Amino acid sequence: MDERLARTLPQLGLRERKKIKTRIAIRAAMYRLMAEQGYEATTVEQIAEAAEVSPSTVFRYFPTKEDIVLTDEFDPFLEEQLRNRPTGEDPLVSLVQVVRDGMRHAHEHGQGEIVLRTKLVLEVPALRARMTETMAETSQVLIRAIADRTGRARDDLELRVFAAAVLGALREALVVWAERGHEGDLMELVDEALGVLRHGLRD
Structure with a gap:
């Protein structure tokens, strides 16, 4: 465990x-x-x-069987970490750090599971569709914490786009890693994907 x-x-x-x-x-x-x-x-x-x-x-x-593959117990941990970030910290910095830390921890302690999960997401259409839904559920958890920290409403459009963008970057890093046969450093891909949100497209 x-x-x-x-x-x-x-x-x-x-x-x-x-x-x-x-x-x-x-x-x-x-x-x-x-x-x-x-x-x-x-x-x-x-x-x-x-x-x-x-x-x-x-x-x-x-x-569903897809839920067994894709769901885990870590949403509450992500929410707790986000709520414990320094007061006044830029929300993007907070969210990126929490997502990165969570991903690094999962990679270090369950790499085999991540490899199998991402391989299946590429191969099974039902899993790809359910992955989008589970990430939307995680997004709601993060939105709740950010809204409470910033005083924004939980249905604020900008906040929803903000959280979805961070999780979307994470999803694409995982998909690219799987498409490349799980070769290379996953965390480097995660950092690169999250960096696009901070710096935009580079020449």
């Missing part, structure tokens, strides 16, 4: 801890099976058996 998540679990109630551990077990089972037999051949019934839960439990935590 990721040590950052492990530090947070004791702060949660028993019910929430059990829910998170069940989600992690289901996701781990999914990735093990996919590595062995591929995405399409992996069924919810197989995932449930490997995770030692019922198929109905899998669907309760993940409405």
Whole structure:
């Protein structure tokens, strides 16, 4: 288990801890099976058996198979980090730093999962479509924190565009990395993509 998540679990109630551990077990089972037999051949019934839960439990935590691949427990951590950035810091600086730190942490502690996830996003149309939706959900989490920090309304158009642009840059860095066969330094691509937001297009 990721040590950052492990530090947070004791702060949660028993019910929430059990829910998170069940989600992690289901996701781990999914990735093990996919590595062995591929995405399409992996069924919810197989995932449930490997995770030692019922198929109905899998669907309760993940409405679709795509959700098992793409969702994680890190949105609350991103929100917390963003809220803890220095008061008065430029929102772009805050958001870029939080997204970069989160991506670096995920890369260091789960590179194999990121490789498989991004490979599948390129290969499975349903995953590409769901990825857009999950990033929109993450965007809402970040918008909430930025709005509270800046005094803007949570439905402010500029704020929505702002958060979507940062997450869009991250998505494109991941896609390019996958398209290149996962060769090269992912974090260099992330920095390059986020740099476009700071500096614009360069000659």
